[in-house]
Amino acid sequence: MARLFRIFANVLHRPAVTGGLIAALTAFSCHALDAEFIDVANGEDLVALPNSPWILASSMASPSNPGGIYAINSHDHRVYHLYPPEGDVPVTESAENSPCPSPPGRLAPHGLSLARTDNGDVMLYAVNHEGRESIEIFSVRQNDKQAKPPSLAWRDCLPMPEGTSANSVTADATGVVYATAAGPYFDLPSRIEPFPSSGVIALKPGGSWYTLAAFDNRLTNGIAMSADNKRVFVADWYQGSVLVLDTDNPGNPVATIELGFLVDNLRLGDEGSLWAGGHIANHGDVMRCYNSDARQCAQPFGIARIDPESLEVYCQDR
Template sequence: MELPVKYAAVLAITAFSATAFSAIDCQPLGPVSFICGVLNVEDLIALPGTTWILGSRFARGQGRPGGLYLIQSTTGRVTEPTIDYSVSPDAAYSVCPSPPDGAAFGAHGISARMISRSRARILAVNHAGRESIEVFDLDLHAGNKPPTIRWRGCVVAPPEASLNAVTHLPGAGFAVTSFGDKSDKDSARKMVSGRRSVLSPNGLPLEAGRGCRSRPWPPPTVSWPPQMARCSTWRLGETASCT
């Protein structure tokens, strides 16, 4: 299921400029319709088999917290879901120290997989409070009632990581990219000057039966948690493998 172009374009614009919409007052512009009232939308994903779109809201300092948006694609209705953080982590994420502070959740890349007809497993890169992958269950409801979201656990990345995109892998695994090394004060300059390859440590589209090769990161001196393996070559099929 692909995101309709008009929604993809408009929500991408809101991530960069909220003031642009005050000028046009959210009126259609030719064949293009707009969805207003969303800020800092970093990533979008259409929930398979539904009319709902999930968006991540990137935190932009004090007074502009991060989080998630639920967007009804047929009406343009936008909902900011209240996430339930009251549950304990699933057994698969037992090493997760605690839920994030609800006020300190800065979503970046997101990925969704339907695990039943009415439930999706959501992975979200988080930059606020800790560098991590946060795991959620999103439950769909009949009618136009917005989905509800519960936190299920996390995988905390090493402090050197700058996570960006995340995607589900076959089975229970996932792949995540990092576009910088926080321990290297020259990381940004090296990236801009081309001294560090950014061939694929940023966005990471993966499809079954196709491979992806990227320059490995981080260096072997960085210790990743056991749930996260360092890979330079991916091959997807019924299972995922990396080397």
């Protein structure tokens, strides 16, 4: 939900945490970090490729920006446009079995996530709002020497259920995909305008989407899996909290972590912490930024480091 990424240069190579304006953070402290700006229009989410200097970034579509996926070199901070490509879209052989007839010619990406196949290939999951409400899946092809940016080949797509618009996505080690979404699909009688009902849906390999949880007067946003795949962490942007769901007992959260800022994105760091980032602003100001034509409209942000086991908030910077 931001117009500009703020990059924490000294931790950029680690798995990314974004909170709209937050670009990347999985260091061991959330205080006194040097920051600089990297210009990616409507920057929404980041993921760090494993054992690589490359960061993949989603640029949301708007009246003044067509949207796309970019690669950022964490060493020299150069930005490269990856998708949509200038020519034909590369596709993998597995795309022949996709429920979608073709790759998206245009893309309005939102949340991003990475996963590995059984043979070690890296896949990028990207929420898309252009042409179809879907989660687009790409194979990430990395340059052996890593000096050149990676490339993307379209692999598959997961159409969203009718009446939903996804925000963020993650996948566990067994191939189950989880997505936060909002829309009339979730509508509950006690919802309050202007926000729709929202929730978390899941898709097992070869199955159909099912509801893991649905909420009144919350707006589910970022999502992350615990290392053991037993918990799903969900950002509640509207209420400024993180919800903890049990994958074996879906429904109501087993815990709620109040953070005091509008929690946008979540990421499990390589050191084991859960990192949360979001806006320190009222809902209206953030939405005005999101809907504006300005390429940049920076807002204050908050970050927090959470123990995913004890749920203790180790540090919080606002």
